Amino acid sequence: MGFDVSPDPGVWIAALLTLFIFSFLYKDNPLYKFAEHLFVGVSAGYIVVQQFWQVLFPNLIEPMFFQPGTADAWKFWIGAVLCVLLFTRFSAKASWLSRFAIAVIIGVYAGAKTTGFAQAEVVAQVQATMLNLWDPAHIGASINNIVLVVGVVCTLVFFFFSTEHKGPVGGAAKLGIWYLMVSFGAAYGFTVMSRISLLIGRFQFLLDQWLGIVRF
Amino acid sequence: MSWGERLEKLDRRWIFLAVGFLVLIPLLFPFKLPIAVSGPARRYFEAVDKIPDGSTVVVSGDFDPASAPELMPMLTSSVRHLFRKNCKIIALQLWPGGPPLVDGVLHSLGDEMGKKYGVDYVNLGYKSGNEVVMLAFGTSFSRTFPNDYSGTPVKQLPLMQKNDNFETTKLLVNISAGYPGTKEWVQQAQGRFHITMVSGSTAVQAPELYPYLQSGQVLGLLGGMAGAAEYEKSTGVLGPATKGMDAQSSAHVFIMFLILLGNAIYFARRNAQGRA
Amino acid sequence: MSFFKQHLPVWLTAIIGVLTILSFFMPHPLIADPAETLQNWAIVIVASGYVLGAANVLKVNGEDVARRRTNWPYKIVLLASMIGMMIIGFFMSGGTHFLDAGTKFTWAYNNLYVPMQATMFALLAFFIASAAFRAFRIRTIDAGLLAIAALIVMIGRVPIGQWLTKDLPEPWQLPVWASWLLEWPQNAAKRGIAIGAGLGVMATGLRIILGIERNYMREDKS
Numbered sequence: 001m002g003f004d005v006s007p008d009p010g011v012w013i014a015a016l017l018t019l020f021i022f023s024f025l026y027k028d029n030p031l032y033k034f035a036e037h038l039f040v041g042v043s044a045g046y047i048v049v050q051q052f053w054q055v056l057f058p059n060l061i062e063p064m065f066f067q068p069g070t071a072d073a074w075k076f077w078i079g080a081v082l083c084v085l086l087f088t089r090f091s092a093k094a095s096w097l098s099r100f101a102i103a104v105i106i107g108v109y110a111g112a113k114t115t116g117f118a119q120a121e122v123v124a125q126v127q128a129t130m131l132n133l134w135d136p137a138h139i140g141a142s143i144n145n146i147v148l149v150v151g152v153v154c155t156l157v158f159f160f161f162s163t164e165h166k167g168p169v170g171g172a173a174k175l176g177i178w179y180l181m182v183s184f185g186a187a188y189g190f191t192v193m194s195r196i197s198l199l200i201g202r203f204q205f206l207l208d209q210w211l212g213i214v215r216f
Numbered sequence: 217m218s219w220g221e222r223l224e225k226l227d228r229r230w231i232f233l234a235v236g237f238l239v240l241i242p243l244l245f246p247f248k249l250p251i252a253v254s255g256p257a258r259r260y261f262e263a264v265d266k267i268p269d270g271s272t273v274v275v276s277g278d279f280d281p282a283s284a285p286e287l288m289p290m291l292t293s294s295v296r297h298l299f300r301k302n303c304k305i306i307a308l309q310l311w312p313g314g315p316p317l318v319d320g321v322l323h324s325l326g327d328e329m330g331k332k333y334g335v336d337y338v339n340l341g342y343k344s345g346n347e348v349v350m351l352a353f354g355t356s357f358s359r360t361f362p363n364d365y366s367g368t369p370v371k372q373l374p375l376m377q378k379n380d381n382f383e384t385t386k387l388l389v390n391i392s393a394g395y396p397g398t399k400e401w402v403q404q405a406q407g408r409f410h411i412t413m414v415s416g417s418t419a420v421q422a423p424e425l426y427p428y429l430q431s432g433q434v435l436g437l438l439g440g441m442a443g444a445a446e447y448e449k450s451t452g453v454l455g456p457a458t459k460g461m462d463a464q465s466s467a468h469v470f471i472m473f474l475i476l477l478g479n480a481i482y483f484a485r486r487n488a489q490g491r492a
Numbered sequence: 493m494s495f496f497k498q499h500l501p502v503w504l505t506a507i508i509g510v511l512t513i514l515s516f517f518m519p520h521p522l523i524a525d526p527a528e529t530l531q532n533w534a535i536v537i538v539a540s541g542y543v544l545g546a547a548n549v550l551k552v553n554g555e556d557v558a559r560r561r562t563n564w565p566y567k568i569v570l571l572a573s574m575i576g577m578m579i580i581g582f583f584m585s586g587g588t589h590f591l592d593a594g595t596k597f598t599w600a601y602n603n604l605y606v607p608m609q610a611t612m613f614a615l616l617a618f619f620i621a622s623a624a625f626r627a628f629r630i631r632t633i634d635a636g637l638l639a640i641a642a643l644i645v646m647i648g649r650v651p652i653g654q655w656l657t658k659d660l661p662e663p664w665q666l667p668v669w670a671s672w673l674l675e676w677p678q679n680a681a682k683r684g685i686a687i688g689a690g691l692g693v694m695a696t697g698l699r700i701i702l703g704i705e706r707n708y709m710r711e712d713k714s
Contacts, residue, residue, distance in 0.1 A: 001244070010603035017604065021611040025232045025618055033566050039608040040549075041570040043313075045577025046605055048546045049597065050312055053581070053588050054342045055539035058363040059532065079533045083540040090547075099501035099709055101537050106700060106708050107505040108534040111512025112347055114697030116403030119516075120433065121690030124407065125683050128431030144676050148430075151680020152687070159688045176684070181634045183681035185641025186674055187423050190440065192620055192646055194286065194419035196467040197441040199239055199617035200460040201285025202610055207243060214244060216456040228622040235621045249651035252667055255675070281606040282613040312542075313609065316591050316601050323593070341591075344542060345535035352531040359528070360535070367588025408516065426674055427683040442649050465652035467617070472643055474625040479639075482629055 004212025015210040018202060056083075151179040220481045231474070238470050242462035249462055256429055257446035260436025263414045264297050264387065271386035272304040272379050276401065279393035280313025283418050289444035289457035290416035291321050291391045297451050298389070299329045304375055305337040306385070308361065310349055310396045315342045319365055334373040341365035346396035350404040356380055381409075388413040398425055402433050416443065502703045509701035550574065573604075641678070645670050 006012065020035040060079055063070045070076065086101040088094040129152050131145040157169060158176030165173040204216045217225075253261075267273070275294065279287045298305055307322055309315045319339050326337055340361040343349045352360040357380050358370050370376040379385060388411050392398040398415040406413055412435055415425055419440025428434040438447050441464060444457035508530055515527035553567045561567075577600060581590050585597035592598065630636045647653040648670025657665040699705040 010599055014603045014607035018607045018611045021608060021615065024615065026229065033563065034569060035608060037563075037566040037570040038573050038604070039612065041573030042577055042600065042604045042608070044546045044549045044570075045574040045581065046601065047312055047542050048574075048578055049581030049590060050315075050342065051344060051539040051542045053367070053590050054315075054365075055344050056536060056543075057588065058361075058367070059343075059539075060536045062362070075529050075532070079536050082533055082537055086537060086540045086544055087547075089544065090551075096497045099497070100504065101540075102708060103501040103504040104508060104530060105534050105537055105541075107508025108348055108512050108530050110505070110697040110700040111509040111515075112351055112404060114509075114694050114701070115513055115516040116347065116400070117690040117693040117697075119407045120399075120403040120428075121686045122694070124431055124433055125427055125687050125690070128427070129683065144672075147676045148680045148683075151677055152684045155681050155684025156688060159684070176681075177634060178637055179677055179681040179684070181637040182641040182673065183423065183678045183685075185638040185643075186645045186678040187420075188638065188642040189645030189649070190419040190423055192468065192471055192624075192642075193440045193442065193464065193649065195613075195617040195620045196239065196464055196471075197286045197419065197460065198282065198610065198614040199235075199467075200243070200441065200463050201456075202614040203239055203243055203463070204285070204456055204460065205607070205610075216459050226625075228626070231622045231625060232618040235618050239617075249655050251651050252654045254649075254667070254671055281609045284606075284610060313605070316598060317606075319591070320593070343535055344539040345531075346538075348531050348534045348538075352528060352535065355524070355528050355531075359532070363588065366592055423674065423678055424682055424686075426679040427686055430675065430679055430683075439649075461651050465650045467621075468646045468650050469652060471621055471624045472646060474621060475628050475639065475643070478625040478628060479630050 001213055006210055006212065011209055015206060018206065150175070155179050220485050223477070223481055224485070234470065235467060238466045239463045242466050243460070246459065247462045247465075249465060251445050251449050251458065251461060253446045253450055254443070256426075256437040256439065257443050257450065258436075259429075260414050260416070260438050260443075261297075261447060261450040263412070263435035264294065264389070265301070267301070267303070267386045269301045270303065271301075272306065272375070272384055273298055273387045273389060274382070274385050275305050275307045275318075275389045275391070276310065277307060277314055277318035277391045278310045278397045279317075279391060279418075280311045281317065282313075283393035284317060285456070285460070286418050286441045286444060287391050287393060287416060288317060288321065289441070289448060289455050290438050291318065292325065292455060293444070293447045293451050293453065294389050294391070294416065295321055295325050296329070296453060299325060299331055299336075302336075303386075304335075304379075306340065306357065306375065306379060307338065308340040308349075308353065309342045310346060311393065312342060312344070315339075315365065334368075335375055338370070338373050338375050339365040340370065347400040347404045350396070350401060351408075354382055354405050354409040382411050385411070387411075389416075390414070391416045392421065393418050394421055397421065398428070398434065402428050406433050416447075419443075498709075501709060502706060506701050506703055509697070513701075546574070641673060644673055648673075 017035050020031040023029055024032040060076055060083070064073065064076045064080060082101045082104060085097045088097040129149055131149060133142060133146055133149060135142050154172045154176035157172040158180065163169050207214045208216045277291055295305065305322070307318055309318050322337055322339055326333060331337055341364060343360060349360060358376060361370055364370055364373065388401065388405070390398050390401050390413060392415060398417055398421070401413060405411055414436040415434050416438035417425055422437065422439030422443070425434060425437055429437045438444060441457050441460055445461050448455050448458050511523065511527055511530065514523050518524070550571065553570050556567045557564050557571065580600060581597045585595040586592065589595065590597045591601070630639050644666065648666035653666035653670065662668055696705065
């Protein structure tokens with residue numbers, strides 16, 4: 001194991017910025033603040049450039065101005081007007097004009113979400129819960145199916161607040177809470193895994209691309 | 217001050233230092249613990265392996281640098297697996313921060329495996345709009361992405377001349393960090409356009425996707441760096457995910473120890489206060 | 493005037509929402525073509541929204557610098573880096589080829605954006621460990637269930653779980669417990685949440701389309 005430090009100034013800048021941000025773990029300090037504000041500025045600049053070249057230019061500006069004979073050009077012009085109307089939010093008097101652009105977005109998203117959730121989250125999930133609860137030839141699968149169906153029903157009972165959670169309903173809701181606790185525990189375990197993975201990634205960069213101690 | 221009180225008041229920076237060491241040491245000196253392939257990861261591998269060689273596959277890399285350690289190995293292994301089967305890849309991205317990462321993987325593996333851009337793979341780049349892009353994309357690839365990642369009109373690319381919607385594709389491989397991602401692809405595209413799909417996702421999101429796996433809406437699931445390592449093992453090319461699992465193991469054991477220790481101190485002090 | 497300012501946008505939302513819902517069921521060009529046009533408009537409007545947000549960042553931080561508010565020197569770094577990225581991306585990186593390998597913009601992406609974003613999120617690993625020690629308290633049976641599930645998944649899904657229990661019969665191995673927990677009881681709860689959330693989203697979507705819910709039309713008066 002030896003050092004093979006990168007000669008690339010870009011890698012050195014990346015490594016130093018990484019260490020600046022890690023310095024926050026000791027305490028808040030000017031190096032961290034510098035990196036934090038640099039990050040916000042770089043991100044904001046990156047987003048603007050990307051939205052222009054990868055969305056607005058090919059989907060709006062190029063068909064309008066650089067492709068003569070574009071079919072249904074009026075559609076692009078209305079799109080452009082709606083985009084400009086969005087910026088009226090900066091003016092107190094004219095900001096009501098932005099409602100038209102927002103109406104398009106909200107209408108499309110509300111429609112898309114309503115059908116998407118109805119099909120994928122309600123119909124398909126209810127259908128997948130209709131399982132065979134008893135098959136003497138497959139006892140293990142039967143128990144698993146019972147666990148699943150009981151869990152789904154009890155979880156839904158827990159979230160049903162139109163009836164008081166007493167008696168059998170209360171019992172089902174209590175079982176629903178236990179299922180939810182198991183799922184939150186699993187989610188916590190996976191969250192830990194995810195966060196540690198991000199740290200592993202940063203250390204792999206420092207050890208491999210910067211210091212050249214280990215190759216991943 | 218008793219040990220319990222001292223530990224309860226422990227400066228958290230000592231914990232930070234311990235985490236740092238416990239992640240660093242296994243990266244420098246790996247234990248090489250064996251990795252077992254889980255059911256969902258095996259199903260992911262089989263779903264990709266089962267599609268006919270030479271099929272056209274859509275790969276949606278919906279992530280950014282924050283999730284790269286978990287998802288880049290999944291993307292790399294998936295693209296390698298598909299290229300090995302001579303599959304054609306149409307790639308797109310729905311997260312603004314991710315396109316160069318995905319493009320880098322496509323080009324480096326494309327060069328390594330002798331694939332030609334425009335014929336064997338195309339990177340359409342990024343579009344804003346989240347699930348609306350999925351809807352529009354499913355209707356027409358070329359009307360949603362008139363140009364590719366570098367600005368070349370897609371109608372000039374041979375692969376895109378033969379593929380303009382999901383009817384000619386065999387699989388959607390979605391590498392997802394959150395919103396928009398697998399949930400939205402299932403909601404907006406899987407049912408509407410009748411596509412088969414597999415998902416590689418961050419560990420944070422993976423538990424939420426198990427209902428889709430059980431219902432068959434998603435055929436296979438990779439969850440987090442562990443899932444990426446399992447898929448690397450399945451494809452036979454070990455990479456950064458496999459090499460990170462020892463560090464993952466040691467960190468998890470340490471956090472388990474912290475949970476148990478924290479609670480042991482809490483109960484001991486509560487009992488002591490109860491007696492007093 | 494009130495019709496144009498208040499009612500017309502709400503009517504537009506309703507018509508567009510209904511058209512989008514109908515396009516799910518009717519592939520006929522009379523419905524599908526306008527729906528696709530609306531989707532393309534939404535894509536470019538969202539992109540403009542990002543640009544609007546960035547313009548707001550310029551405005552807010554510019555004011556902070558002008559009025560010498562707290563941390564104003566750092567805001568100069570923010571503004572300079574933002575404007576610098578925009579200049580590089582618009583004028584110095586080959587136009588639509590701005591993200592190709594080797595451009596100045598790609599250099600900035602690889603050496604500034606990627607390491608900083610990745611490291612910001614990597615900090616969470618340390619905080620989750622600290623929180624596990626200081627805040628995770630098993631005070632009730634429910635919390636105990638949560639803790640047991642968390643520990644089984646945390647150890648069972650990584651190689652050390654397999655290694656520790658490899659000599660036990662398969663049903664007693666930690667990875668098997670973790671897999672069972674994820675595929676059955678955890679799955680059931682997540683599915684219950686998904687169905688409930690699905691019903692909620694459908695209700696909210698219909699409320700918005702029918703004009704009952706109009707909070708999105710409120711403007712920010714500040």
